[in-house]
Amino acid sequence: MASTGNGKSKRDTYRHGDLRNALIEAGLELARQGGPEAVVLRAATRQAGVVPNAAYRHFADRGALLHAVSQAAMAHVAHTMEAEQAALPPAEDPAAGARARFRAVGTGYLRFAQEEPGLFRTAFHVPGDMTHAAADTAAGPGGKTPFELLGTALDGLVENGLLPEDRRPGAEFLAWSAVHGLAVLLIDGPLRGLHPTQAHDAGQHVIDMIERGI
Amino acid sequence: MASTGNGKSKRDTYRHGDLRNALIEAGLELARQGGPEAVVLRAATRQAGVVPNAAYRHFADRGALLHAVSQAAMAHVAHTMEAEQAALPPAEDPAAGARARFRAVGTGYLRFAQEEPGLFRTAFHVPGDMTHAAADTAAGPGGKTPFELLGTALDGLVENGLLPEDRRPGAEFLAWSAVHGLAVLLIDGPLRGLHPTQAHDAGQHVIDMIERGI
DNA sequence: CTCGAATGTGGACATCGTACACAAGGGGTG
């Protein structure tokens, strides 16, 4: 076993073989259900069929484990964003395509926040840094972090004349602020429990505001 | 004593007299320094000079205490926002005044986030609901919650023709999203540690975007 | 004055993070 994800049967080998990843995987599951505070060191080791202290061979402390889980969650965010872009119908012209890809960045971000609130909260739980955010561990299949995806989409807007070049600097912070703020409102603010379609509309409104105000 | 806020000397009376508020006060101090997860029941009771279990006469559990502290922190946010508005120079004309008061809402909010990040995080820590948010416990000296302050400011914009009436519905969520998102970026996102003046500029940019895009 | 409801105390327990010493065993060197 060791490779199979189940955590029930006790390991047959003394060595686990892939404990570090098993712990991150277990942590992800805990985070999915209960957010960052639910990723408990002892629970993760239990799930991996290992004694609590074994974790310390791979992580300095609970915080380090949580950070690794957070990075993995961030990668999931990136994945959802890329998927949203990939699902886009072929664009009529380059400009329309750039605009659609930009909006998909926000839409994917918001979709993830609603579908996986626990992971979302974990991904952005006082993340050491989400810009450089160890680009490899926090990246999606395309190799880009959520932030980088946003930057690329903004560059696309500029290239197609949809965003004046002098407004480009710092634009990611404006866009990110608005979308992330809405995400928070949706998952544990006053907009929590909004019907998915209404939430989607709210998301489009915010993205409209960004396009207008950026 | 009981009335004095110090927590050093042991109470002389068997009854504390105002334990509930003493615990909230202690919780606020803990939250100020370490955010929501730092508001620890035992620490608060210790500070109040009382045995841990005494807290259960006033709060159902740690969560209830944290919620009360959160509400108190929210009141502090409202206070800062009101102060920001009060400090405004007299306006030239009503419209300019309405606009300045609207911007002050955002500026005050962002100021508080930077000056008291621990309290800020605590105020918005999965708050049962921040809209109705028990208007009395979360309100500032003016009797309004942060959300209500924002709504009032938006109404002011409409009254002065600065915001089309058909754009008013839901506008608080657009504005709140953007400002709150920036606040998060500033206190534990990639904009953390930004020089206060730069942070202020970023805030003005976001508010500009809101005014343009709302 | 008396007695009950409100408030604080004491002791106990499960769980958590983590430190320290020890065991197992896989891989490089001879």
Place this chain on the structure above:
DNA sequence: CACCCCTTGTGTACGATGTCCACATTCGAG
């Protein structure tokens, strides 16, 4: 192929936390 050592997992232990239960103290209504 044998040996030794470094990595990885185990066992035991400690302090801290949230919370439960039974008991003590005191205030205030009658």
